Amino acid sequence: xxxxxxxxxxxxxxxxxxxxxxxxxSANGIGLGLLKEMSGVAPTRPIRLFKHDLNAAIQEVxxxxxxxxxxxxxxxxxxxxxxKLTWQRKPNRQQALKQGT
Numbered sequence: 743x744x745x746x747x748x749x750x751x752x753x754x755x756x757x758x759x760x761x762x763x764x765x766x767x768s769a770n771g772i773g774l775g776l777l778k779e780m781s782g783v784a785p786t787r788p789i790r791l792f793k794h795d796l797n798a799a800i801q802e803v804x805x806x807x808x809x810x811x812x813x814x815x816x817x818x819x820x821x822x823x824x825x826k827l828t829w830q831r832k833p834n835r836q837q838a839l840k841q842g843t
Contacts, residue, residue, distance in 0.1 A: 771819065774796065774825045
């Protein structure tokens with residue numbers, strides 16, 4: 743997936759791509775505070791600006807059309823404890839890749 747990853751322009755988009763590659767779908771999502779911490783963004787950066795940066799990174803990743811990633815849906819949604827990132831990946835990505843779909 744290096745060819746796709748090299749097409750990404752921002753460090754956050756590259757991190758997000760790697761993170762999503764290593765994770766199954768998450769209907770429950772992950773809070774933006776935790777994502778901010780995990781991605782190495784400066785703790786002093788306000789969450790509203792991180793949310794803006796994350797939206798831009800999401801757009802970059804979505805435009806990759808990476809079949810290995812198998813991304814069906816990704817969005818920032820409001821949860822009970824604040825905004826969180828949810829995503830859905832194709833359940834049988836490896837099988838789909840073998841069949842060429």
